Amino acid sequence: MNNTYEAPRRLIKSAEDIEKMRIAGRLAAEVLDMIKPHIKPGVTTLELDTICHDYIVNQQDAIPACLGYGAAPGRPAFQHVICTSVNHVVCHGVPSDAKKLKKGDILNIDVTVIKDGFHGDTNMMYIVGEDTSILANRLCKVAQEAMYRGMEAVKPGATIGDIGNAIQQYVEAERFGVVREYCGHGIGTVFHDEPQVLHYGQPNSGMILEEGMTFTIEPMVNAGDWKTKTLGDKWTVVTKDHSLSAQYEHTILVTKNGLEVLTARPEEDLSRFQK
Numbered sequence: 283m284n285n286t287y288e289a290p291r292r293l294i295k296s297a298e299d300i301e302k303m304r305i306a307g308r309l310a311a312e313v314l315d316m317i318k319p320h321i322k323p324g325v326t327t328l329e330l331d332t333i334c335h336d337y338i339v340n341q342q343d344a345i346p347a348c349l350g351y352g353a354a355p356g357r358p359a360f361q362h363v364i365c366t367s368v369n370h371v372v373c374h375g376v377p378s379d380a381k382k383l384k385k386g387d388i389l390n391i392d393v394t395v396i397k398d399g400f401h402g403d404t405n406m407m408y409i410v411g412e413d414t415s416i417l418a419n420r421l422c423k424v425a426q427e428a429m430y431r432g433m434e435a436v437k438p439g440a441t442i443g444d445i446g447n448a449i450q451q452y453v454e455a456e457r458f459g460v461v462r463e464y465c466g467h468g469i470g471t472v473f474h475d476e477p478q479v480l481h482y483g484q485p486n487s488g489m490i491l492e493e494g495m496t497f498t499i500e501p502m503v504n505a506g507d508w509k510t511k512t513l514g515d516k517w518t519v520v521t522k523d524h525s526l527s528a529q530y531e532h533t534i535l536v537t538k539n540g541l542e543v544l545t546a547r548p549e550e551d552l553s554r555f556q557k
């Protein structure tokens with residue numbers, strides 16, 4: 283007896299599905315590269331949202347998945363294309379013409395596009411004005427490495443718990459907090475599918491990974507405590523203790539020997555995953 287379980291067959295992508303996931307993933311990654319030169323002191327997060335909207339719709343001929351997504355009892359649908367999460371905002375920051383970026387801010391942009399029915403979901407940190415505090419800089423580095431540590435645990439036969447455990451061990455050794463309330467997710471024709479990919483947990487627990495599964499790994503790392511709260515707009519998630527927060531996200535495919543990063547950016551060093 284163990285505390286692991288097998289994936290439902292529908293979570294295993296066909297060769298045709300995988301080809302479409304590669305395209306959706308590449309488009310999402312291209313948005314993050316495209317927006318980089320626009321991130322400067324004085325720009326508003328709504329201006330960045332508009333640029334991404336026009337690029338996705340007009341250049342990529344794709345669908346922005348977040349626009350109109352996520353209505354729930356007591357919560358309106360999200361009305362933008364990207365999430366813009368600045369400083370102590372953990373995730374789901376709402377683009378606004380009142381939010382002007384300043385030098386030293388740390389900004390996460392999270393984008394999801396749909397192409398040919400399939401989703402690509404990715405996010406990264408940007409340092410506004412290319413200079414920030416030593417703490418903010420280290421936090422961003424640790425969040426990215428946390429994602430990579432989780433990715434290193436991915437191979438057929440490993441479990442979802444192995445991923446979360448690798449992330450939690452690393453982040454806590456750095457004396458930062460890893461957010462519990464939000465997690466990675468299966469992805470394909472469905473935006474947020476099974477399994478839930480927790481960024482903490484026990485080894486050898488949860489769903490067993492199989493070749494052909496696609497999911498995101500997207501740890502949120504807080505400079506202080508892991509606890510969060512949601513603001514009155516029902517979307518913006520902030521750290522409870524007002525400490526800084528950083529996040530990185532990739533959409534990945536489980537392969538025979540490890541994984542393929544579907545949302546890789548050309549300049550990103552992913553050599554440790556090439557086997």
Ligand code: MF3
Pocket residue numbers: 348349351352360364365374392393394403500531
């Ligand atoms: N892209 C986010 C994720 O990584 C989800 C954002 S949902 C939105 O899962 F509605 F806030 F955009």
Ligand code: CO
Pocket residue numbers: 392393394403404405531
């Ligand atoms: Co995302």
Ligand code: CO
Pocket residue numbers: 403466467498500531
């Ligand atoms: Co996601």
